Amino acid sequence: MNALKNGLDYKQVLRDAGLRVTPQRASIITILSEADDHPNVEDLYEKTRALDDTVSVATVYRTMSVLENAGLVRKLMLDDAPARYEMMPQTDHDHLVDVESGDLVEIPGTEIAELMGRVAAELGYEIVSHHTVIRARKT
Amino acid sequence: MNALKNGLDYKQVLRDAGLRVTPQRASIITILSEADDHPNVEDLYEKTRALDDTVSVATVYRTMSVLENAGLVRKLMLDDAPARYEMMPQTDHDHLVDVESGDLVEIPGTEIAELMGRVAAELGYEIVSHHTVIRARKT
DNA sequence: TTGTTAATGCGAATAATTCGCAAATGTCAA
DNA sequence: TTGACATTTGCGAATTATTCGCATTAACAA
Numbered sequence: 624m625n626a627l628k629n630g631l632d633y634k635q636v637l638r639d640a641g642l643r644v645t646p647q648r649a650s651i652i653t654i655l656s657e658a659d660d661h662p663n664v665e666d667l668y669e670k671t672r673a674l675d676d677t678v679s680v681a682t683v684y685r686t687m688s689v690l691e692n693a694g695l696v697r698k699l700m701l702d703d704a705p706a707r708y709e710m711m712p713q714t715d716h717d718h719l720v721d722v723e724s725g726d727l728v729e730i731p732g733t734e735i736a737e738l739m740g741r742v743a744a745e746l747g748y749e750i751v752s753h754h755t756v757i758r759a760r761k762t
Numbered sequence: 763m764n765a766l767k768n769g770l771d772y773k774q775v776l777r778d779a780g781l782r783v784t785p786q787r788a789s790i791i792t793i794l795s796e797a798d799d800h801p802n803v804e805d806l807y808e809k810t811r812a813l814d815d816t817v818s819v820a821t822v823y824r825t826m827s828v829l830e831n832a833g834l835v836r837k838l839m840l841d842d843a844p845a846r847y848e849m850m851p852q853t854d855h856d857h858l859v860d861v862e863s864g865d866l867v868e869i870p871g872t873e874i875a876e877l878m879g880r881v882a883a884e885l886g887y888e889i890v891s892h893h894t895v896i897r898a899r900k901t
Numbered sequence: 902t903t904g905t906t907a908a909t910g911c912g913a914a915t916a917a918t919t920c921g922c923a924a925a926t927g928t929c930a931a
Numbered sequence: 932t933t934g935a936c937a938t939t940t941g942c943g944a945a946t947t948a949t950t951c952g953c954a955t956t957a958a959c960a961a
Contacts, residue, residue: 638928642938642939643938644927645938648939663917664917677940679941680941681941682941684919685919700839728885734877735877743898744901748860751897751899753895754894755894757881757887758889759887760888760890761888762886781908782908782959783959784907787908802948803949804948818910818911819910820912820949820950821908821910823949844949
């Protein structure tokens with residue numbers, strides 16, 4: 624009953640990490656979890672406010688940071704825009720930025736992840752995470 | 763004789779792009795071209811100053827931006843640190859960040875680039891550029 | 902050589918993010 | 932249940948990378 628759309632029980636994850644389950648965190652996580660785009664802090668702040676006007680921008684920032692460390696959230700740094708966030712996807716994926724429109728497209732599949740694992744292994748490393756960003760234009 | 767270590771004649775590239783060849787740009791490009799790490803603006807500014815004290819930080823920023831648009835320089839945005847730069851490599855490569863030490867390792871080879879091209883094509887796009895960052899730890 | 906226009910240095914401005922602090926609140930042990 | 936206490940919060944101020952405005956300088960085409 625605490626499970627998000629992605630199947631994660633965030634309350635459990637927070638507690639397991641020794642973190643507290645606060646209403647602000649719950650609200651922010653709900654909003655991020657329901658977003659189908661990749662919101663930045665401003666987006667998150669505004670949408671969360673509509674649901675719970677006790678949250679401040681600072682808390683959105685702090686929550687993103689906390690959730691990222693807990694492995695629940697992925698931070699996307701693209702171009703020079705403010706950071707965007709997404710719930711850590713169960714099926715990993717990468718991103719393609721349409722350079723004309725600025726649209727962000729998700730690249731499905733495991734092919735990229737597999738290659739990354741192989742490449743890292745060849746260099747004597749084990750992957751913690753990887754992220755590919757392709758900038759492209761429609762053909 | 764104007765060719766950099768990577769074989770590019772930057773004066774020609776600048777002129778072809780309708781840009782002027784200024785001493786400040788020359789100094790900055792020399793420094794960046796000789797760097798074997800991936801300097802940020804502060805690094806570049808300090809090293810360039812030792813060679814040419816007419817450059818200002820603003821010009822380093824502007825030069826990086828200009829060179830990036832001209833396709834001579836690649837900007838690396840990793841984590842939350844200030845942007846780093848490298849001369850556009852003739853043999854494309856990606857990067858691996860050692861999460862323990864913060865070291866930045868270059869991943870050689872064309873395998874990644876090839877996969878990216880294929881993946882983009884499947885989505886109906888042609889690649890402008892791509893960049894993969896792997897965060898990993900030594901095994 | 903000269904006129905045009907891009908490029909520069911300087912310092913101020915901006916924008917995203919972080920911080921300091923006092924008040925509030927989740928959690929755990931009794 | 933209650934209390935104690937460390938975490939978390941809101942607020943606004945501080946920080947920091949980067950950009951801008953503007954007057955001056957200098958590249959380069961004619």
